Amino acid sequence: MSHQNIALTKDARSTSLEQALEALETEFEVRATFPAEVLAEAERAIKDFELPAIDRRDIELVTIDPASSTDLDQALHLERSGQGYVVHYAIADVPGFVALGGALDSETRLRGQTVYLPHRRISLHPEAISEDAGSLLPGQDRSAYLWTFTLDAAGAVTETTLERAVVKSREKLSYVGVQESLDAGTASELLQLLREVGIKRVDLERQRGGASLRIPSQEVECINGTYTIVSAPPLAVEDWNAQISLMTGIEAARIMLEAKVGLLRTMPAPAEKDIKIFRLEAKALGTVWDPAQPYGEFLRSLDLNDPRQLALMHRATGLFRGATYTAIDGEVPEDVIQAAIAAPYAHTTAPLRRLVDRFSLLICSYASSRQEVPEGLRAVLPTLPKLMGDSNRLVNTIERAAIDTVEAASLAHRVGERFSAVTLTGIDDARSKNGSPATGGTLLVKDPAVMAPFEGNAAAGVEVEVELVHADLATRKVLFKIIEA
Template structure:
């Protein structure tokens, strides 16, 4: 018997919420409630934390520069209210200046206060289809600190210069008051709503990725839909052009931040190794399972950039690529060791989502100091040594939640298919178990191995599907 599992994929550099399963009709409400209980997802904040956040939300900036004349806008999912980033774009000769305003969470949250202690316990905002458990109380994350277009907001502006080749360099960083002109939504934004240069800037950044050999892919969002017969289907919603272009802005700012910290010999970086030879062999078998033609001489990174998320088989393969990777982790600066992110083919950092990631708050403090010729505060440098463990713990928790939600969706989708046969391809064999990829569905499972090698095709039968236990079991037929 075997248990099926499919992990989420999160697009790198995106400023949108985690690409979680979208379940607008709340078809899985009971199962989601159990998941929240199982993983102790907090439903609110302790009273002292909430009180401290409410008091912080009443603070009024006094030393921030006035940049309210700059025409900032935000671009996010329509329902989002925790807005980390706003942007304005300015021509500078042949270059573009990306004024990237980031919510000034460090100004609202003090080291060691009640809000800070709770944030260290959480690490990140946790997302589920029926809601989120915020890193900070909503009075900050969806109110005073969020870059909403209802008044002036304190921000940290990262001014990033993008040259014609798409290379990004930080020109400056400052604390400033900004005023967003509009809350734009991916689903409805028009080209005329966006600043001049938005499309060209994103295109430059994309061309630079291609030259570096970056393997970044943006998997589509998975959506659960009723099939009309009492069951469900998992469908893919490819990312909109507005989403991919917006992600490029965040990517450029984070690359520039990483470069700035690296030049200063300090910082906290995101690192990720490329899939090893065994993982790539498994991916080739997966591509075969989906009927994708991947020439033997073509590197994985090149093949990834050819994928089209509007085609179901290619969308499912994008998710398989993310599963095959060894995952990104945080690493503090270490002399003589280049912090490398294989998917981006460059040093990379997280600085642009402080409302949702604890680590970004400290990276922003470091970059502010470096950009203004000041030493990085000693407490910030010391924190870089502590953060990887905290962020890894939060990532592990979020990963477990994500896997549980997808398992729930899969079992709900296949509950009416018990007894049905499926074609599958062996993608890996380990300790007597063969990992399989279903040919017609983006589902990975394991069955007992039988002298298999990656690439072999077999048939399996769905023996049971239990949404209550989030468990699928397959039996092998060949």
């Protein structure tokens, strides 16, 4: 993973940046503090919490997250079983702390999810739960919803069980550390099995016709007062670990569909017109797409080190539209597929950080034990799609604004300097007005990893030299101009 360090330590510039980041919370009306009654209810829930009777502390679970994470939702363990595998996947028992209809429940519905900002994290739940009592921290007895999957030699699920049990994570691992140990050949058997199963699950996804965007993420980290923009494709271990979560979500959706009650994450297949447009864009960028090759396979084949193919991957976002949540209660809609996964799917593995997962866990727990889902729980389901839709829009907006803020602050003193960049859109994307030539587009600067508009003539997917002509912290606007393409 590449890190571009932005030298903003404790000086006047960093003070202005800190103030600008803090101002985002007011501008976007983020619920940054918890009401007293919510905190009091959380404290009582922790004090009165009783561990379940089922004891699974003998399973040597580990967590794999970003190194700085303390809100740990999932812990896993893998082992061989004949020609196949057994996967244990423990999910934090957030439902055990949040009483349906209580003050904490109401507050989480208003928040929807945790907001990750460069200067701080605004949690869905009080930190006493999200980063302590409810988090699957190593060496601690914790209550969890423990999924146990039996897989065949190909990695396909043949049996699933779900129970609420006491677990204990043995170790908190980081993605970078795990990837390094796997690459060096020093990884434990558990991690080697994660790679083995993850690769097989990716192959099953490929066979289903699933697809995923591999756009390098653009995130901001703050370490010891220095802000860092991180932009890199995900590590391989992140994909393998995600496959365990996807497998759980697919099984959760199957349980809900069989019970005819639940909440699915759905997305329609790309419209034929969008596929046709994307094919033309691929051709324009010089990439051959075999008509017989599914779009998911084509996206996997793109080399993101090639500027044209990186630009094309960004164009592929047009194929991933319309994701939403679909509530089910008694009548199953005709289309319940999440097209990118190519299967019915439910969010159920991140209850500390996302509202809907708590309800999914409860429904799966009732349904898998053949108990009737309580009416009070069912009554909440129709309200969740809008709550999560509103939350997703807010979080996407404020996190983008935070990145724009850091970019503008980091570049404000560098106006007039030249940078190397790759164009993501260009003159082939713009439309001329009043007969004048179309100009401008969007580019990605290589260092620091800034995504911003440019003015001038350049096609998409080319390496360019640009000059920074504008960077303003107050407006969060950055603009480059093409010097040489």
